[in-house]
Amino acid sequence: MQIAILAHEEFPGRAKTALGVLRYSDDEVVAVLDRDNAGQRVSDFVPDVQDAPIREGMADLAAEDVDALLIGIAPIGGGFEASWREDVRTALDYGCDVVSGLHYFLEEDEEFAALAAENDCEIRDVRKPPEDLTVSQGIADQVDAEIILTVGTDCSVGKMTVSMELARDAREAGHDAAVIPTGQTGIMIEGWGNPIDRVVSDFTAGAVEEMILEKGDEHDYLFVEGQGSIVHPAYSAVTCGILHGAMADKLVLCHDAGREVIHGYESFALPDLSTYVDLYENLAAPVADSEIVAGALNTSNLDDDAAAREAVDEYASDLGMPASDVIRFGSEDLLEVLL
Amino acid sequence: MQIAILAHEEFPGRAKTALGVLRYSDDEVVAVLDRDNAGQRVSDFVPDVQDAPIREGMADLAAEDVDALLIGIAPIGGGFEASWREDVRTALDYGCDVVSGLHYFLEEDEEFAALAAENDCEIRDVRKPPEDLTVSQGIADQVDAEIILTVGTDCSVGKMTVSMELARDAREAGHDAAVIPTGQTGIMIEGWGNPIDRVVSDFTAGAVEEMILEKGDEHDYLFVEGQGSIVHPAYSAVTCGILHGAMADKLVLCHDAGREVIHGYESFALPDLSTYVDLYENLAAPVADSEIVAGALNTSNLDDDAAAREAVDEYASDLGMPASDVIRFGSEDLLEVLL
Numbered sequence: 295m296q297i298a299i300l301a302h303e304e305f306p307g308r309a310k311t312a313l314g315v316l317r318y319s320d321d322e323v324v325a326v327l328d329r330d331n332a333g334q335r336v337s338d339f340v341p342d343v344q345d346a347p348i349r350e351g352m353a354d355l356a357a358e359d360v361d362a363l364l365i366g367i368a369p370i371g372g373g374f375e376a377s378w379r380e381d382v383r384t385a386l387d388y389g390c391d392v393v394s395g396l397h398y399f400l401e402e403d404e405e406f407a408a409l410a411a412e413n414d415c416e417i418r419d420v421r422k423p424p425e426d427l428t429v430s431q432g433i434a435d436q437v438d439a440e441i442i443l444t445v446g447t448d449c450s451v452g453k454m455t456v457s458m459e460l461a462r463d464a465r466e467a468g469h470d471a472a473v474i475p476t477g478q479t480g481i482m483i484e485g486w487g488n489p490i491d492r493v494v495s496d497f498t499a500g501a502v503e504e505m506i507l508e509k510g511d512e513h514d515y516l517f518v519e520g521q522g523s524i525v526h527p528a529y530s531a532v533t534c535g536i537l538h539g540a541m542a543d544k545l546v547l548c549h550d551a552g553r554e555v556i557h558g559y560e561s562f563a564l565p566d567l568s569t570y571v572d573l574y575e576n577l578a579a580p581v582a583d584s585e586i587v588a589g590a591l592n593t594s595n596l597d598d599d600a601a602a603r604e605a606v607d608e609y610a611s612d613l614g615m616p617a618s619d620v621i622r623f624g625s626e627d628l629l630e631v632l633l
Numbered sequence: 634m635q636i637a638i639l640a641h642e643e644f645p646g647r648a649k650t651a652l653g654v655l656r657y658s659d660d661e662v663v664a665v666l667d668r669d670n671a672g673q674r675v676s677d678f679v680p681d682v683q684d685a686p687i688r689e690g691m692a693d694l695a696a697e698d699v700d701a702l703l704i705g706i707a708p709i710g711g712g713f714e715a716s717w718r719e720d721v722r723t724a725l726d727y728g729c730d731v732v733s734g735l736h737y738f739l740e741e742d743e744e745f746a747a748l749a750a751e752n753d754c755e756i757r758d759v760r761k762p763p764e765d766l767t768v769s770q771g772i773a774d775q776v777d778a779e780i781i782l783t784v785g786t787d788c789s790v791g792k793m794t795v796s797m798e799l800a801r802d803a804r805e806a807g808h809d810a811a812v813i814p815t816g817q818t819g820i821m822i823e824g825w826g827n828p829i830d831r832v833v834s835d836f837t838a839g840a841v842e843e844m845i846l847e848k849g850d851e852h853d854y855l856f857v858e859g860q861g862s863i864v865h866p867a868y869s870a871v872t873c874g875i876l877h878g879a880m881a882d883k884l885v886l887c888h889d890a891g892r893e894v895i896h897g898y899e900s901f902a903l904p905d906l907s908t909y910v911d912l913y914e915n916l917a918a919p920v921a922d923s924e925i926v927a928g929a930l931n932t933s934n935l936d937d938d939a940a941a942r943e944a945v946d947e948y949a950s951d952l953g954m955p956a957s958d959v960i961r962f963g964s965e966d967l968l969e970v971l972l
Contacts, residue, residue, distance in 0.1 A: 432866030432898050491835040498834045498870035524873075525919035527771030531837035531874030538869045559771050565919045576912060580864035580904045 295321045296359060299366035300381055303330050306339045311395060312366030314479040316343040318458045324359050325349045327381060352381040357388035364482055365394040372397030382406060391416045395478030420481040423493045430499035435541040435582055437510020442632055443542035444520040445574050447564050448557055451550040452592040453520040454480050459620040461517040463629060471515040474505045480519045490521055491532050498535025524573055527559050541582035544632055545574055548590045551605045567612050588628045589617035634660045635698060638705035639720055642669050645678045650734060651705030653818040655682040657797045663698050664688045666720060691720040696727035703821055704733040711736030721745060730755045734817030759820040762832045769838035774880040774921055776849020781971055782881035783859040784913050786903050787896055790889040791931040792859040793819050798959040800856040808972055810854040813844045819858045829860055830871050837874025863912055866898050880921035883971055884913055887929045890944045906951050927967045928956035
């Protein structure tokens, strides 16, 4: 599939979804739309992802070159910016599908809904959970696949990235591995998945289990994208539901180098690493034997490779298990204990 | 307010909501509707709750005697039984409000919606969460009130009942205490509240916090009704969100005498009590200093008072803290460590 990614005025620094899709999607990105950087290329900003030209808007692209437009940014609050309307309109006029992870559902926008119907294209609001979800049965561990879940010390520490990297590297090493996407970016990359943070709270574990049951007998390894943190004042419910719903065999503890307080909740200090290990394992134990066997450290805020190496070594030593920054130093050591 | 409670063919054994309202509501119950037991009285079946006549249907009551009809039973699946339609219709014709905790939303039923509009009455689906909920800010501990949360070893062990009993007994002892209702029965009894198991998963903690912030400066003690169990394969997300959202000062661990496996998930054994104590306290710790200080044992499945006494004593001894069956033996010992 050939896709365009809308990321006006936010690329690349604040365009997490756009970057995730550029890095991991199998789709061909024909353009990133960013009116601030039109004329440049993705590779001018980010070296290690799929390259693509940056354009002013959908009107600069030929209809036959694009199958779908992805909204690759998410303003605080998840609203739809009026200045993006022209691009979505043009995409639908071209007969392109539109994929969005905004809280504002594009399929409920009257103009877009009418245009989509007229041009026979699909609007997919990936943040809208399917309506047939229900409670967990507690049977995710019955699938053939080994289940590996990323858990974190906080939000935004790299759980999605780690899951994607591990699955890709496992595949490259000849294993049959798939990702179970639980958030909007993961869902956009994989083209399917349940947005766990938007489901009815009673169905949190069930929404994860449903995906594992669907894919678990088709693969040897499932890498479940974790969310939040078990000690997060606001989001721990989602984390707990994923932990029990996934019934994982192995856990990878993800952390952001230097992070000392909960992001956005600065009065809450992160407990030490051994507390996280005990909490995740002890909380999982009555439901599944899930063991933390490796660590993933996000060192993107350290410029110096030597400092990053040192941080990773210290993290591994503190945990007493293999660790890496999977983007910077690869995932070999982790896969050795995971597969 | 004068209310009628619909409990056809399920009273009293399978009418948990009806019994909760009869036991704890300040409203006057003018009748229970149960076509199987019409002509008898509540006190013929249950001695220690508000008494009321049992009637065949709404048509047996005078319009001026009833302000609201409550649906006091919940069939598996939460559907609406066709045989209840006549009673709801009559209630709305009388100008009565209708309050329901079913998954099937009565306000979306075309006939009922039209009748309600015509007769200027309100249909309240208490299982429908308010639309303005959002994420927790992590500030529930800033209210003036001391916050006491019931937590459990499983679902259906008596958390709602314990919260209601403790609040009532605290008030009778001269304290200013209120209940924070989180489930349908609690919401019906109290006349307000957020159905935590139906909110968007990301808002689980926030939906509890919002209620505590609303009431926390008006009372000296808030008894927060807990849900589920932290080790439940399906419902732990809700439990975890309540634990972190409530930021409770004190926890009461509720258990059902003799329960050894998760209700409905019999392949999962309950861990031992010390595991629960550690899990609840350690999981709460990074967000709030919540300590389990007392136990509540549900001995309703033990006929013999002596056996119940023995079970409670053993539970207290295992926990190393005061314990009681608050229905059978009162709450004095618990309130001593809670207030």
